[in-house]
């Protein structure tokens with residue numbers, strides 16, 4: 001057997017083999033309504049008929065009770081930062097300048113927080129309990145995508161009391 | 170459990186940032202050969218192979234088990250792939266053990282691996298999703314807010330994460346297989362390292378590693394014929410829960426509590442801190458030690474950090490040493506990380522852990538979790554036949 005070094009060549013230890021994947025995603029009824037809401041600058045969620053918890057984005061069924069969430073609920077544009085981190089690490093495909101705030105935001109009237117970007121405040125000023133509001137893209141840029149929400153920013157209201165959101169952590 | 174099951178062989182690779190000397194097939198074979206050698210067995214002695222790894226998207230190789238069958242001597246034998254994200258190494262061992270306890274097979278080889286140098290896990294975990302902003306920045310971006318919530322809820326002081334990071338890296342110096350050997354690791358070094366995902370510092374996170382782990386599991390007769398001391402399975406359990414539901418306790422997940430309660434009941438454990446001699450627990454970010462101390466019942470809610478702070482979890486002088494091998498914080502071949510926890514407690518029970526051996530281990534807990542804390546797998550091993 002001829003080994004690579006005997007021919008004076010380095011062995012090929014590693015090679016780059018890029019892959020590219022495009023997904024086609026079937027939104028389903030509940031998420032389709034949520035996406036249409038985003039294109040109108042509104043957050044549309046759904047309430048579970050059994051436990052009465054409000055999910056936004058809605059999943060079409062309640063993860064706890066396993067029943068369809070049929071009642072549509074329009075949520076507020078405002079919410080509370082339940083917890084957050086300051087991202088200071090670069091990664092391939094990153095679209096936001098670091099450091100940035102990745103927060104869990106509980107919209108008023110919702111029972112589950114979702115992830116959102118906080119801007120218009122210094123990273124070291126963000127707090128658990130801080131009150132925030134959605135900043136939407138201009139009306140002509142609204143579309144059925146989460147990108148319709150440009151980011152969240154502080155409302156300037158007093159912080160929410162820890163007791164009021166601790167069960168959402 | 171119908172049939173008894175024991176670990177009679179264990180093998181792992183040297184874990185490293187880049188194992189360019191081996192392909193994935195070479196990596197898994199290295200661990201498997203060591204496990205067979207430890208069990209004094211040959212490939213032909215194995216009835217079935219159970220393999221696990223983290224998401225295929227990491228290395229970009231779809232269903233790698235298909236091409237790994239020849240390297241693992243699985244041609245002509247049953248081969249099963251298990252997939253439960255980061256907990257997969259643990260669940261893979263449990264699925265393999267079930268093949269023995271059910272009486273289907275007598276000698277099963279189980280293997281788990283990750284070749285992170287072939288992969289971009291950070292990218293794979295940060296792919297834009299239709300319903301969330303592209304903010305995640307890897308696993309750290311997911312877990313950091315949960316750690317912040319733990320700190321707020323428990324009132325734990327800021328230095329606890331640093332204590333764990335230093336302890337596990339010191340312990341790794343006693344484990345020749347560990348990826349990270351930071352000779353001069355210190356409190357100051359960790360404290361002054363960059364905040365990657367505030368409140369998680371660089372040195373409070375796990376590394377990216379290439380590595381594999383393998384074990385031979387056997388029934389009672391095969392264990393009796395084995396030249397080395399078997400580590401008997403006293404209990405094993407898996408649980409899952411959805412990532413997102415209203416009222417979910419992300420800091421202290423119910424599935425983890427339920428999984429622990431199940432495995433303790435099987436093993437007859439009512440007070441884990443006094444009845445378990447050593448534990449290998451999946452701690453990829455240092456703060457997960459105090460969090461899992463509570464989730465696994467070693468400390469009351471909100472007080473796990475006090476146990477860590479007191480030194481109770483250290484190999485040097487602690488009464489309940491955690492992660493004597495250096496843990497996930499010192500070696501993280503993701504798919505194998507859970508199996509390494511399960512394997513390291515087998516080494517402890519068999520008295521094979523070398524410089525990081527705890528004296529007189531009779532019973533030990535191996536633990537893994539994965540996804541957004543959605544999957545848990547645990548086993549308890551002991552020196553005595555259950």
Ligand SMILES: [Zn+2]
Pocket residue numbers: 048049050051052053062063064065066
């Ligand atoms: Zn419900």
